[in-house]
Amino acid sequence: MLIIKDLHASVGDKPILKGINLTVNAGEVHAIMGPNGSGKSTLSNVLAGRENVTVTSGSIEYLGHDLLALEVEERAREGVFLAFQYPVEIPGVGNVYLLKAALNAQRKHHGLPELDAMEFLALVKDKMKLMEMNESMLYRAVNEGFSGGEKKRNEILQMAVLEPRLAILDETDSGLDIDALKIVANGVNSLRHPERSMILVTHYQRLLDYIKPDYVHVLAGGRIVRSGGPELAHELEKQGYAWIGNETTGQEVSSGS
């Protein structure tokens, strides 16, 4: 599904990612944990195609394509989905309009007929039940005036509608109370599928109590310094990130499965 090799990337002149290696196979859920400033969000942004991040060397292969050669919108239509840490408010653009335009852009790309308004509404209302969202949110502007929890739920709703092959969830748990976290986690879990891979980017172990990862990686100083199973998250929770400082200078740890 996804093969990242020796990825180096900078924001402005500042190198942030310094040699990431990561392989994610179909159906796997990987958690990437790390302290603030370790490069977690930069990695998410590189995958989604954010222009302010410059890849200086290395490669990313996605379903056999060179991901870095694809434009942002092409990646989306090929099944890459980023659930934003801070979903943007877009006054004046209806939520339902965006959902429908996004789905139809993807369908068109794959040579499928576009859904009409009736077909689309039936589909989206079904997905909204999953996210315990009120239908009125469809007719509001994208994220405008949404609470933090509503914004995150709206991201997962988009994911549910678009059914990506590779979903990157960037700090999806941040700013959520426990009830909202459960709803979001339920939504994500229901989207687990043998053909769908997920990368959970998170600072805290809390999210991983509700979405069980297959692999956990620790990112520090722009490198993956440790990889392991779900137990690694618990170890981090107990020890914090302080111990990592000693390891980053040590030997590079290869990761992935």
Place this chain on the structure above:
Amino acid sequence: MAIAHYQSEFERLGSLLPWQGSPQWQEWRQSGWARFAAQGFPTTRHEEWKYTSLAALEKLALSCAPVAAEAPALTWDSLQARAVLPQARYRAVFVDGHFAPQLSRLDGLPAGIAVRPLSTLSAQDSIGLQAALEAVRTRTPFAALNAAFMAEGAWITAAAEASLDDPLLILYVTTRGGQAQHVVNAYDLERGGRVAVAEQYLGLSDEPYFVNQVTGVQLAPGAQLHHVKLQQEGERAYHIGALQASQQGGSRFESHSFALSGAFGRNDMETALLEPGAAVVMNGLYRVAGREFQDFHTCIRHESPDCTSDEYFKGVLDGSGRAVFNGKIVVAQDAQHTASRQSNHNLLLSDQAEVDTKPQLEIFADDVKCSHGATVGQLDEDQWFYLRSRGLEPDHARTLLIDAFSLDVLSSIGHAGLRAAMDHLMRGQGHV
């Protein structure tokens, strides 16, 4: 050059202009000409024209002839798709500055409502027009030029409590270059009269031409005018408009201007709130691209206590387009309890685009609520990225964001029929 050209046109056309037998109209035209000749074309040294160069217009030798050499072969079917009110029950269509009865439909108007093309009026019947146009004719040099040459337009009157709620379409179509059209619209609404109207200026010629129009509005107590003006002029067209309204107690004037295309546009709009309870909404949207230019100079005069004004203009500027917004609010000394709001927001889509925006508040009363604000911004990169990250084409995402910025002006159109028509025109059917 310019004055000499219009001087010779004035001499050449003198006897061809309507209502020759009327000394009042002769005096009207002569004084208009004298005023224009004395002022000439304003230059950028004039404060009111500081950012607005007329040099290119001045060089054009345009015909002011009011008589068409031949009637262009236009049918309503060919115009309907472009009309802002394609299903209008009432419409007055003018082609190249001439009333086109075969394209118009003015029968069966509600009782007390009259819509009269100027060319259908006798000298005697037309004299009443002067009252409606008296204030506007001295407003700008071009309004004075219009007074000298005016030959066509529409005079709309509403008797007391008469109502035209099914919106009227007044469509000015230009099919040929080389001409200067001097047209007028006059709205006289008596006590409690109500009129909804869309004035649409549609250019079907890519050659240079000049529409020089004036609008006079008189609202008696309790009268309501819902007015949409739409400029969709040709790519080398000049459009200059002057509007002057006077509002008596409890009257309401809603003015929504949309300057969507044309090489050059200038609008001078003014309303005077003369008695308590008068209210004005003066909103608009200008869009420029390429080398287009649009200029709105507005003035709202609070002459009396307890009046309200709401002014909201938005601008979208692309390419090397330029725009000017000057919003003047004058609150007279005894106009206490005035409530006035003004805002102007601009979206710059390119490095070459430029807007000059200037609120100008002159407040002489002390118990008033007046607010104003102006902004100039760019497309939000985060919003653009977000939409693209969901698979939308870059151009589609951009259009969505531009519409999101600019089209909230539509929601302020109080008349449901006019709002629906503009919504359809600006958005099409594409939105869920």
